[in-house]
Every structure is written in structure tokens, then in C-alpha cells.
Amino acid sequence: MASPAETRTPVRSRASIAARTLRTDRWWVPPLLTTLGLATFVIYAGIRSFMRTGYWDAEYHYLTPFYSPCLSDSCLPGSAHFGTPIGELPGFIPLAFLSLPFLLGFRLTCYYYRKAYYRSIWFSPPACAVAEPHAKYTGETRLPLIVQNAHRYFFYVAFLITLINTYDAIVAFRGGFGLGNLILVGNVVLLWCYTLSCHSCRHVTGGRLKHFSKNPVRYWIWTQVSRLNTRHMQFAWLTLGTLVLTDLYVWLVSTDVISDLRFIN
Template sequence: MATGTEPHLKKGTDPGGVRHGTRAAIGAAHLRTDRWWVQPAATAAGLLAFVVYSTWRAFADSDYYEAPYVSPFYSPCLAENCAPMRDGPNWEIFGSWWGLSPALLILVFPLGFRLTCYYYRKAYYRGFWASPPACAVAEPHATYTGETRFPLVLQNLHRYFFYAAVPVAGILTYDTVLTFRDEHYAWGHAGLGTLVFLVNIVLIWAYTFSCHSCRHIVGGKLKHFSKHPVRYRMWRWVGWLNGRHMLLAWASLVSVALADFYVYLIASGAFDDPRLF
């Protein structure tokens, strides 16, 4: 119903988007009176902090290994210029020609998995691009093409990054098992770092399994759950995790940064790893 306050449009013009001619012509930018901008601003600040920290650590190429701990940013270490990791997953696939930080060889997979994640897409679309900035708040862009054009069409690679993220999580699990050794590689020991790595790997697996692609792989193509009781139970469990996907996304993001920072502290000599037993 017209109210008499609608913005006047010249005949034949159509601004598109939320001002499309078929939509209600409301003059106000939005009708929300709460502090709707707090959440996208906090999201942008949190993501930016992680980007700055991870970029620094990825290019630092130092203080990422102190027996028995190896930073999750650098594992598996695939270059010849990696710090020595006895009994560790150091395959040296890339020879001496690789002169950059070895973290740049592996971070593309977990970061690609998170960058294309459905939740993270919503988070940084709102936080950085204001697309849209919040529910019931119009975005400032004149046109909208969704994820149908380059580079956003690459978001469809998410399912393939999931396949790459699973073995990476498996290797980080192996790294966590190795933390039950002391600096002389004797088993039956545990330090504070062991606890840090345990919490981190649990959160990484929980986030990985809560992925929408994982939920689809487990039970998305089934027509009759009654004929697949095991997969149905797995689908229910993954669905329960999926309902907490946002929480797990943030918790695992913080935990992986803390695990790396912990290794940095002990490798740089700023902190001695306390032994629990």
C-alpha cells in the first residue's frame, strides 16, 4: 500500500536490487532501531585479526618447531628447508628450489576450506562487503550477481577443499599423538602443549565434520534412511554438529592460532613448556 513517502522514480528507470520496481518503495534505508552493526563489525575485526596473525606466521619461516611440537600452520612440512622433525611427517616433496616459507605449501588447503565454508562466506560477505550488512538492512550495492561470476564462482570448490582438509586434519592428529613424547622422543610424557594440541585437534575435527558438504556426503543422496541405519545415525550426528557450525568455526579458528602461538613461544625461548607428567 502506498504511503505517500516513497521515493519518486522517473518513468522507465529501475535502480534494481532492493529498490526494484516490484518491491515496496520504502524511503528509509532500513527500519531497525537496534545496534545491528555490532555483529558484522565484530566479525570483521575477528577475521581481520586472524588474517594479520596467520600472514605474519606463514611468512615468518621461523620458530615453528620445538620437540615434540610442530605448529599446525607448518604441518605437514613438505620442503627441504623445513626445521628437522625426527619421526615427523616431513616428506620433503619440494626440494631445495623452494626458498619461501614451507607454510605456504600447506596453508592453501585449510584456508581454502575455511574461505569457501558456507558460514565464513556469510561472515565475511557481511563483515567486509556489506552484502548484506545485516538482516533487514539493504546492501549498498547497485547490482547483485551472487556467486555466478568469477571469482566468487570458485566458492563451488568447497566440497573439494573438504576432501583436502580431511587428510590435513589426520596429519595434525598424528602431530598431536607425537606430543606425548618429551624432547628426547621418549614416550609416556605430556606437557601443557599436549593439552593445547588435544583441544585444538578435537575442535578441528568437530568443525570439519560439521561442514555442510560432509553432511551431504554422509546422507544427502539417500532416498530411504530406513535402508541405511548406520548412515542415518551418522547423518543425525553430523546434523547435530552442523547446527553448531558457527560456534565450531570460531572455536577452531581461535584454537589453531593459539596452538601455533604456543609453539612460537616455546620455540623462541620466551616460555618453557610445563610438564604435566
């Protein structure tokens, strides 16, 4: 009778392929487009966050989300919806310095964005059947990727900031009703869809439940969040676009480059 060692399937080494990949399609297009899309948003948002102009329209009460909440004495009169508990800020500090780092952290640690920039920027891997340039893989156990584990905490702050953005959109109706109001509200609705479709939100609503039947309310909420979660990727990209559109519209209206289309004054 043959021993176990004799009947074991022979171990074969990996195929030795000199080429980085044998793929003949344009596999590099999706990572490239993702990099360009994310880079465009980061550059635009970064520049706008430091400009300190065109972020508040006093006539129609439009406040861009890139400057919300504005809590400094450096804020234009009327733009500080929650007062100014902070004094003057030097020019190298964004007026929304309390919210922007958390929103950036929320986006960077988002499960969809991890997939997007792991492939397009971190090259881990850049595409299926394409070797990654890293010598070894340590996952999210070391810097800088270990920060990804803080996603659930960024979610709590992002939820609060979305509430603030909602308040900003409501305050804008004090100036009447115009196209800018529709843009602000549309942006907030999509921000809620993105925030609530987050995987951390699913865990908050339905995590650690052993019996859904004993928690019908939480189960119903969890099912609704789960439905949104299937479109988390779409909401992630849509909100980047609506954030830029909202900011650009407020910028152009507040600087009198264009006139707001008014429905009710």
C-alpha cells in the same frame, strides 16, 4: 461481471525512503566485530606462516599447525614428519604451502563463513533492513563468488589435513606429556568438530540416500554429523582461537620465552 484485470489488486511501487535505513539500533556492531575477528586471524596467520621461526620444538616434538605438513629441505630437522620430497624453498613461499591454500579455501567457502563475510565485508546485505551497496545481485554464478561451489572439494583436502594434524599431536607424545600436548590435542579435537560439522560432510554421509532404513550405518553417521552441524558456527570461531593459541604456545616454548609445564618427562 468484472474482468480479471479489474479485480486484480493494484500494483504499488516501493516506498520512497531517502535514508539508507530507518533502523535506530547499532546494527553495524555485529558486522564490525566479525570483520575485526576475521582480520585479526588472517593478519596473525599470514605473518606467522612466513616467519620460519618458532614453529618446531625439538625437545617436546611440538609442531604448530601453521607449518604442517612440512615437506621441504628448508624445514627444521625433525619437523618433517613425512619426509622432505621438496627441495629448498625461497623465503616468500610458506613452508606449509601445500596445505594453507586448501585450508584457506575451505574456510572461505564454508557456509557459515559465507554468511559472516557476505554481511560484514561483502555487504550483501550488511544487516536486515539495510540496503546493500551493490547495484545488482548475481549470486554465486560469477567471479569471485562462483568459487564457493568448490567447497565440497576443499572439504576432502581439509579432512586429510586434519588427519595430518592429528598425527602431529600424537607424535608430540614422544617427548613426554606436558601442557603443550593438551593444547595440541584440544586443538585437533575442535578441528575435527569443525570439519565433521561441515554441510559437505553431511552430504557425504547421507546424501543421495532414498531410504535411510536400508542404510542404517550411514543414517547413524549422518545423524551424528547433523548434531555437530547445529554448532558449526561455534566451532568455526573456536577453531580460529585454538589455532592461534596452539601456534602462539609452540612459538613461545620453542624460542624459550616460556617453559612448558611438564606432567611426565
